[in-house]
Amino acid sequence: MIIANVAYERLRVESRALVGEILGFGEVTDNNESDPLNSTPLSHVANWADAVRYTRAYHWSGALHYVDIKDSYISGGCPCTRPITTLTSAHQGSSNSKYCTIGVAESLCNFSIERDCPSSFCAVGAISNFTHRLMTNAKGGRFDDVGVINTSIRGTSRRQTRNTSPTSESEQKWRRKEALMFLTHLVGDLHQPLHSSRKSDVGGNSIKVYFNVSTSNDDSTVQWYYGSMSPPSLPSDRFEKRSHWNLHSVWDSGIIEKAIEETHHRSPLGFQQSIHDMVGLAESSGLLDEWLRCSDTRTTFCPSIWAEESLADALRWSYSTESGNEVLSGAWLSEDYFETRLHVVMRRLAAAGVRLAAVLEASLQVIGA
Numbered sequence: 001m002i003i004a005n006v007a008y009e010r011l012r013v014e015s016r017a018l019v020g021e022i023l024g025f026g027e028v029t030d031n032n033e034s035d036p037l038n039s040t041p042l043s044h045v046a047n048w049a050d051a052v053r054y055t056r057a058y059h060w061s062g063a064l065h066y067v068d069i070k071d072s073y074i075s076g077g078c079p080c081t082r083p084i085t086t087l088t089s090a091h092q093g094s095s096n097s098k099y100c101t102i103g104v105a106e107s108l109c110n111f112s113i114e115r116d117c118p119s120s121f122c123a124v125g126a127i128s129n130f131t132h133r134l135m136t137n138a139k140g141g142r143f144d145d146v147g148v149i150n151t152s153i154r155g156t157s158r159r160q161t162r163n164t165s166p167t168s169e170s171e172q173k174w175r176r177k178e179a180l181m182f183l184t185h186l187v188g189d190l191h192q193p194l195h196s197s198r199k200s201d202v203g204g205n206s207i208k209v210y211f212n213v214s215t216s217n218d219d220s221t222v223q224w225y226y227g228s229m230s231p232p233s234l235p236s237d238r239f240e241k242r243s244h245w246n247l248h249s250v251w252d253s254g255i256i257e258k259a260i261e262e263t264h265h266r267s268p269l270g271f272q273q274s275i276h277d278m279v280g281l282a283e284s285s286g287l288l289d290e291w292l293r294c295s296d297t298r299t300t301f302c303p304s305i306w307a308e309e310s311l312a313d314a315l316r317w318s319y320s321t322e323s324g325n326e327v328l329s330g331a332w333l334s335e336d337y338f339e340t341r342l343h344v345v346m347r348r349l350a351a352a353g354v355r356l357a358a359v360l361e362a363s364l365q366v367i368g369a
């Protein structure tokens with residue numbers, strides 16, 4: 001939702017109107033106390049792709065949410081990396097430790113669309129595919145010269161009514177809405193480091209870790225900022241310590257939950273404002289121009305760059321402890337791990353919001369032309 005809100009705030013007024021037209025509703029005017037981040041049309045649909053992937057109709061779409069780097073095919077695999085050239089005493093540990101001995105520039109681990117995204121059936125290919133669908137209603141058209149729609153990504157599998165053909169006006173409207181909802185979610189997914197990471201550990205899902213976060217003891221509120229059940233604040237007796245995680249979930253939600261709880265007074269809006277502030281700083285420093293240098297998603301080129309960025313962050317920050325060891329199952333992720341990784345999470349959220357706005361702005365200008 002945060003990424004969707006950052007993107008929406010950057011859209012032109014005309015583009016916001018088109019978003020509302022495509023989605024079927026406009027500005028959110030009610031004060032949704034149960035879900036403070038659900039404040040824009042894009043945030044209303046930000047979690048749609050996650051919700052439908054577990055349904056029969058969209059079960060096929062699960063692989064579109066990530067990129068599996070097939071590290072078993074890479075010489076040396078994809079070990080964690082370090083920014084320094086020599087090991088220090090901080091890297092010394094038990095004989096069971098695995099050190100991050102490869103420098104960032106020395107790593108042979110990379111994203112290959114041919115190896116890691118066959119038939120473009122991954123987040124990288126899906127983003128390009130749904131960009132075309134948003135622009136053209138999946139009918140081909142203006143951008144056939146830069147790439148055609150990949151029919152292996154199935155798109156809508158809604159059941160047709162007897163008198164409705166796939167090219168009817170209602171179906172075309174649905175395909176455009178579907179594309180917008182997928183794009184809103186998948187651009188964010190690709191910026192989460194462990195959504196572009198090692199296949200051997202399922203993007204960190206098989207690495208079980210301990211990470212202390214105060215979270216609501218009501219199961220319906222876990223990971224609330226990705227869904228539509230988020231409380232603005234809860235009394236202290238509604239919170240308990242959650243410590244059992246897998247590494248992927250720490251980067252999906254744990255670091256953000258901990259930041260909201262411990263550094264933003266349990267205010268999701270306060271945390272979201274810190275992402276807006278980071279975008280402002282990026283604009284004044286020139287970093288925003290770097291983010292936007294590659295934001296054309298009509299081909300897979302720029303999404304591939306984003307996948308490489310996430311992979312680099314995963315190897316440098318997600319898979320590495322603060323002392324330079326590989327994060328293994330059973331590890332305790334320390335306060336230092338949280339404090340030194342929070343800036344990475346926030347930077348990726350900010351970059352995703354800025355880039356999503358650029359993708360949508362370019363697509364919506366074509367629609368409105």
